[in-house]
Amino acid sequence: MKRVEKIKNYYKGELKRDPEKFEYMGWESKNAQFQRFSVLTDYVDLNGKRVLDVGCGLGHLLDHLDNEDIETGYTGLDLLPSIAEEARKRHSSQTFLSGDIFLNDLFEPRSFDIIYCSGLFNLNMGNNYGFLIKGVSCFLKLVREKIVFNLLHEKSPHRDNKFYYFNPEQVVEELEKLPESFFYSIQLIEHYLNNDFTIILNLQDGPHCNKEN
Numbered sequence: 001m002k003r004v005e006k007i008k009n010y011y012k013g014e015l016k017r018d019p020e021k022f023e024y025m026g027w028e029s030k031n032a033q034f035q036r037f038s039v040l041t042d043y044v045d046l047n048g049k050r051v052l053d054v055g056c057g058l059g060h061l062l063d064h065l066d067n068e069d070i071e072t073g074y075t076g077l078d079l080l081p082s083i084a085e086e087a088r089k090r091h092s093s094q095t096f097l098s099g100d101i102f103l104n105d106l107f108e109p110r111s112f113d114i115i116y117c118s119g120l121f122n123l124n125m126g127n128n129y130g131f132l133i134k135g136v137s138c139f140l141k142l143v144r145e146k147i148v149f150n151l152l153h154e155k156s157p158h159r160d161n162k163f164y165y166f167n168p169e170q171v172v173e174e175l176e177k178l179p180e181s182f183f184y185s186i187q188l189i190e191h192y193l194n195n196d197f198t199i200i201l202n203l204q205d206g207p208h209c210n211k212e213n
Contacts, residue, residue: 032193036118036150037064039189039198044146046072049113052142053077054101054135055120059087062094075112077101102138113145121164122152128164129174136175136201147184147201156195168197175201 040046041064049072053061056076065072076096078084084098099106121132132151139147154165168188175186187200 032196033060033118034064035192036196036198037061039150039192040116040148041065041068041070043187043189043198043200044114044148046070046114049073049145050111051075051114051116052107052112054115054117054139055079056087056096057083059091059094059096061116061118062091077106102134107142109141110144112143115139115143115147117149120149121166124162124164128166129170132166132171133174133178137178140178140203143203145203147203148198150196150198153190153195153197158195165195166197171199175199 037060040061046065047070051072051074053059053074053076056078059076062074062076065074074094076084076087076091076094078087078096078098079100081098084096087096088094097106117135120135121128125131135149136147151166151168151171152163154167156165159165168190172186172188184201184203187202189198189200192198
């Protein structure tokens, strides 16, 4: 099954089986989801920045930004038109689009200051490291300052075969192999949840790459 169809089938299935779970887009709880958002806002200055939220779901990141009084130029992007439509209903003054960022020229190069994605790489696709690198390579063309994404940790105490669990050190090693790697330093953030970690790619002018815990 192709990547796009696998993702669509999963989220359509979640909507049919469990509307409450759909509300939080497959995350285990609202609290856990907002802890992930807090990592973003704790480590990145978003005020006045143009932010692209890839795999935005129903736009819950905006709820967190509103709670923190953070104003951004926000654009949400989701693969499923039905989800993007629901997000527009929840946040009628914001921009939500539907489309596949990997296949379509949806945006001009360097259109955003920050690209964020939460849970985009979680479904087990059979080649998740390849999918991750493809995603980051795509994002690097669109962003000026930072790419931020979270992944499921291989040490998660409650694993499910439909999801993929990454090794943080291996993720950093794979990112360092990118031809574009001299453009950024890498921050690795762990221990805010027992099944999750976050990577921040900081785009820079010179040849420099480091890791932070």
